[in-house]
Amino acid sequence: MGGKRFGVLMCAEDSEYVKKKYGGYFGVFKRMLAEEGETWDMYKVVSGEFPKDHELGLYDGFVITGSCTDAYGNDKWVHDLITLLNKLHSINKKTLGICFGHQILARALGGKVSRSPTGWDIGVRTITLSPSLPFPYSSLHLPSHLSIIECHRDQAEVIGWSEKTGIEIFRCGDHIMGIQGHPEYSTDILLQIIDRLIERDFIMEAIAVEAREKAEVWELDMEAWKILCISFLKGHYDTNEMGNGKLEVV
Template identity: 25%
Template sequence: MKIGILMCGAFPEQLQELTGDYDAMFQALLSGQDFTFESYSVFENEFPNSVDDCDGWLISGSRFGVYEDHDWIGRLENFVREAVTVARPIVGICFGHQLIAQALGGTVEKYEGGWEVGRKMYEFGGVELPLNAWHQDQVVKAPEGALTIASNATCEHAAIIYGDRAFTVQAHPEFGAEMIEGLIMTRSDQVGDLAKIDAALEGLEHPVANEILGDQIADFFRSNRTRDGEA
């Protein structure tokens, strides 16, 4: 199964030296799942020719906001809507989570409580899973018909499922402790809250559930689905 990774940004070289860019981290997260991968720098207007070029799609995080006025964001929203229509499975992480929600009628805003950084606990159907986060924007209103499947006290729509068409997560299951530490070292000024940075540093010593989310993403991609209009 071929997965197309839609890159919505790129980390500076200093951070890429730690774990690679988004596509390398996603390939590591989904290693052993019998997938092949192809990357597209959509933030530089490098798009696939068709939603059928890959068997499934994964939209990365980004330094941009989904509500910003960039041509590639509108183009990516159109791509999402087409993929959903023709039942090409699509997964969104952080910015990708927000972009899919916005494309399908949801609302994304900056969280009034500021940045969420480091290891956070999320309730997935009664099971608490720790995942690394790094965001200020979040989905504040899910699209009609979407099902929120994970949340916590500061992020109501932490994971959303759209039937068999899309699966999205606000946190970063591809981020390990090295990437969070690197972000703390290079972007803590953006966060502007020493208590949150200290908590994120403390969280580096504790495990996260990346492997569990990686398996869930892989299972979603492999699920049987039928295009609209097909028997």
């Protein structure tokens, strides 16, 4: 008792594959972000399940997941989520948005979200971090270029970009951060998603072939993304030995 508490705002339904292998996307996020002594709760906002106003103060932060829904859409749950995000913003609650979560945060803050004119961005992409990263991220000694899995066709102070997407990472104050890519995804999850997109005729075979080829040869910087996300949500980390899997709170 007394440990930190976080909520995952689930914006998509789990695939059978991810449920069976990872315990759903909630399990994927917990595997990346959860530490001993913490409590992690899930709210299926895509199904209309939201935390109550009086419960918001119980949490140290929230994570917004990806989704198949457009962040500029008008589904009721999308508008309810925007209302919730504005409440979290008003009380300076730590909020981390991933992919759709990144886009819906931008919309809630008054930004514009639209379909990307360059089409799907799916596969492994290199993100260039700003050379003037704000503190405390400048103290993490992260590489200037990080690889990450992308799976989106929409787009939203910029602190990271790629040749495909102009705004890969943004922040608002010290309590809101959006990441367009998927730091929680493994190559295995990406390959399974590519297969599903092909089956549903969402992407052309040529796009899938290129994405698979890159995914199989590129090494993901999952540890560095984990450090960045945990540092944002919870505090600072000693990264002098980054890469050996040991994270020390300082």
